[in-house]
Amino acid sequence: xxxxxxxxxxxxxxxxxxxxxxxxxxxxxxxxxxxxxxxxxxxxxxxxxxxxxxxxxxxxxxxxxxxxxxxxxxxxxxxxxxxxxxxxxxxxxxxxxxxxxxxxxxxxxxxxxxxxxxxxxxxxxxxxxxxxxxxxxxxxxxxxxxxxxxxxxxxxxxxxxxxxxxxxxxxxxxxxxxxxxxxxxxxxxxxxxxxxxxxxxxxxxxxxxxxxxxxxxxxxxxxxxxxxxxx
Amino acid sequence: xxxxxxxxxxxxxxxxxxxxxxxxxxxxxxxxxxxxxxxxxxxxxxxxxxxxxxxxxxxxxxxxxxxxxxxxxxxxxxxxxxxxxxxxxxxxxxxxxxxxxxxxxxxxxxxxxxxxxxxxxxxxxxxxxxxxxxxxxxxxxxxxxxxxxxxxxxxxxxxxxxxxxxxxxxxxxxxxxxxxxxxxxxxxxxxxxxxxxxxxxxxxxxxxxxxxxxxxxxxxxxxxxxxxxxx
Numbered sequence: 001x002x003x004x005x006x007x008x009x010x011x012x013x014x015x016x017x018x019x020x021x022x023x024x025x026x027x028x029x030x031x032x033x034x035x036x037x038x039x040x041x042x043x044x045x046x047x048x049x050x051x052x053x054x055x056x057x058x059x060x061x062x063x064x065x066x067x068x069x070x071x072x073x074x075x076x077x078x079x080x081x082x083x084x085x086x087x088x089x090x091x092x093x094x095x096x097x098x099x100x101x102x103x104x105x106x107x108x109x110x111x112x113x114x115x116x117x118x119x120x121x122x123x124x125x126x127x128x129x130x131x132x133x134x135x136x137x138x139x140x141x142x143x144x145x146x147x148x149x150x151x152x153x154x155x156x157x158x159x160x161x162x163x164x165x166x167x168x169x170x171x172x173x174x175x176x177x178x179x180x181x182x183x184x185x186x187x188x189x190x191x192x193x194x195x196x197x198x199x200x201x202x203x204x205x206x207x208x209x210x211x212x213x214x215x216x217x218x219x220x221x222x223x224x225x226x227x228x229x230x231x
Numbered sequence: 232x233x234x235x236x237x238x239x240x241x242x243x244x245x246x247x248x249x250x251x252x253x254x255x256x257x258x259x260x261x262x263x264x265x266x267x268x269x270x271x272x273x274x275x276x277x278x279x280x281x282x283x284x285x286x287x288x289x290x291x292x293x294x295x296x297x298x299x300x301x302x303x304x305x306x307x308x309x310x311x312x313x314x315x316x317x318x319x320x321x322x323x324x325x326x327x328x329x330x331x332x333x334x335x336x337x338x339x340x341x342x343x344x345x346x347x348x349x350x351x352x353x354x355x356x357x358x359x360x361x362x363x364x365x366x367x368x369x370x371x372x373x374x375x376x377x378x379x380x381x382x383x384x385x386x387x388x389x390x391x392x393x394x395x396x397x398x399x400x401x402x403x404x405x406x407x408x409x410x411x412x413x414x415x416x417x418x419x420x421x422x423x424x425x426x427x428x429x430x431x432x433x434x435x436x437x438x439x440x441x442x443x444x445x446x447x448x449x450x451x452x453x454x455x456x457x458x459x460x461x462x
Contacts, residue, residue, distance in 0.1 A: 010239075011242035012242055014239065016370050017233075046250070046384065055439075058441060120310075125388070130362075141366075213399045
């Protein structure tokens with residue numbers, strides 16, 4: 001059984017805290033061995049009933065990337081139209097994807113029919129297959145960070161169009177479209193959206209509820225951690 | 232910028248590979264400081280538009296755990312009825328949750344209204360909020376593993392009943408119900424469902440597709456990695 005000393009524990013937290021959503025990539029290939037390691041890390045995520053519902057479409061072809069970037073461009077333009085100023089201008093100034101810059105793109109999909117009809121644990125929560133697929137994405141993301149490789153998740157896509165470009169069967173759900181490569185400017189200390197003033201990190205204490213949803217605050221409005229400090 | 236040496240990189244992969252779904256817990260509390268660290272790790276997951284849509288209901292009260300365990304018991308009994316033999320007997324022999332054994336339970340929820348209506352990146356994929364919440368779960372799970380703390384995700388629950396027990400507002404979606412504590416028998420080398428003969432791990436090469444969905448196999452039926460070995 002693997003035991004973690006303080007150095008190993010610290011390394012795991014480092015990957016968690018130093019991981020970033022990367023949108024600018026250097027023109028430098030990701031070695032095949034590194035790619036295999038991060039994909040294998042993804043494949044070792046937990047999954048409902050051990051169903052392992054994920055697949056990985058690995059894209060290195062420029063034509064395919066350009067086709068996907070075309071979808072993203074329209075989705076971003078559409079989103080842009082929906083904003084009011086000053087958010088609209090701020091949104092327009094953001095670089096939101098690095099599809100054609102990244103040497104590798106990975107589309108992570110979910111197969112809802114895998115191990116069906118009786119996937120252990122999907123009985124009352126059918127969407128557990130998609131949840132499992134997301135856990136695989138986070139494994140991939142953290143492994144990549146430890147490898148010095150950046151990952152950016154592009155959700156400005158029309159899933160049906162993406163499915164067509166990648167010839168993904170109709171019953172398979174594209175969950176994540178990831179741009180993968182070495183970051184152009186390294187890994188920023190803070191999330192880019194925080195740096196750009198888009199949104200701040202929330203206070204963790206306000207998101208942690210003690211026992212039930214409401215008792216997170218006392219009648220005075222004190223948070224849980226404040227109470228603990230007081231008592 | 233944090234750089235990972237080979238030791239740190241190895242530690243990250245160790246957490247990924249040695250993480251397990253734990254269902255048997257020792258009667259030993261999880262120190263508050265450890266709990267705060269794993270919750271903070273969860274809170275540092277990536278999220279769509281940096282929306283941080285998660286909340287964490289931390290349950291240590293026996294009465295609440297018993298109420299949730301009662302929901303799980305019925306959900307498991309219902310699933311059991313659906314199986315045919317010999318799967319039915321095999322299912323019945325599995326221990327599927329450790330709700331009342333675990334010193335701590337954590338319900339991770341998703342708030343679809345957080346930062347709404349214009350969450351950057353949810354425009355064409357509304358479910359990105361739930362995906363983000365799952366990424367937080369995996370951060371928590373890996374941090375816990377590095378702390379020697381086991382986590383088991385219980386999906387045999389009726390979400391609406393869970394919401395009632397925890398007094399979670401109607402618009403908030405319970406995503407994960409996690410049992411958290413020190414594992415009774417340590418961390419098994421393989422997933423329990425694999426050890427019990429329920430299901431094997433799939434071959435990773437069959438899940439990795441080269442460029443598009445179909446070209447993963449050549450006309451001869453060779454997989455991508457076989458072709459690479461051959462060439």
